[in-house]
Amino acid sequence: MQKLKETFIDKNAILGNSIFIGNGVTIEKDVVIGDNTQIGNNVTILSGSRIGENCQIHSNAVLGGVPQDLKFKGEYTLLEIGDNNIIREFVTINKGTISKGKTCIGNSNLIMSNAHIGHDCVIGNNSIIGFSVGVAGEVIVQDWVNISGLTAIHQFSVIGEHAMISGLGRVVKDVPPYVVAAHEPLRFAGVNSVGLKRRGFNSRKIDEIRSIYRIIFQEKRNTKFAVDIINQEFEQTVERDKILNFVRQSKRGIIKGFEI
Known part of the structure; x- marks a missing residue:
């Protein structure tokens, strides 16, 4: 029978009250996790991560990883995640670089399985980032945005509030607020009236x-x-x-x- 990986929690990590931690979890030093957050099996939370209250972090997510950016030289940077977020299986979120110093995720977002959020991104509140969405570095996603699965978002892009992007989208220009963006190449396809x-x-x-x-x-x-x-x-x-x-x-x- 295969032996389960042991959970490791650094003694200098700061954990709130009523936190659930699964099997095989790694929590490094200089990590802060708020009350009532649930951490699934085999999750890795690396130094510099700040996670709020009432979050759900599902199995095999990796939070606070080193930026995938050649300008990163090991400087001290952060990943800040707010309250009431759901982060599903195999999600990866990198911390910041010297450019902005941190990657920021707001409150009440759903980040679906296999999504990646790169360095120095700013994600607002109440947004849905679909499965296998790739968000490159220094992207801004405003509040109440819905990004459908398998969308690729170019670095430095901005997506306005209440926008919706169709699946398999390729975002290389900014998407204004309140719109639906669809087709290839991605373009305006109407107002997001349902949302x-x-x-x-x-x-x-x-x-x-x-x-x-x-x-x-x-x-x-x-x-x-x-x-x-x-x-x-x-x-x-x-x-x-x-x-x-x-x-x-x-x-x-x-x-x-x-x-x-």
Whole structure:
């Protein structure tokens, strides 16, 4: 009979109350884990990891690994994970590099099996990262984002809040808030109306968002011209300003349009 791997917990790790730890777990020094977190079998949590309360970390996940980036020279960096996150089997999340100093995962996210989140990423709150999604370094994912399985996200990309990305997507441009991105190459495929309704957006607000994107993605001139039109013709609202600020601040440029 094969002998089970022993659990190792460094004496300098700081563990909260009512934590469950499975078989074969490794928890290194300089790790902090909050109350009521559950850690499955064969999980590895490496130095510099900070994990909040009420998280579920399933079997064979590796958290706080060394960045897969040649500029990393062993400097002290962190992985910070908030509360109420579900991290499924074989997920890997690397800590930061000198670029930002840490990788940050917010609260109440579901990260499905085999997903990878690279160095210096910032993941917001209430998002779903599907199975085998690959998130390269220094990506920003805002709140309430749904990324379907097998999607690959290029480094430095930004995905706006309430966006949804279809499976097998290839993200090489920024994805603005409130949209569905699909097809190959990835492009605008409509407003995420189903997701928005679930989160309390009414029909009038969804129509406003749809009208704004109609101008952005069907305007035959450049994006700056479309932004100027929206500024002049649409009443100032939270959603309008979030869209405009996202487009203005995009360094990689936003995805291309598609028929509304």
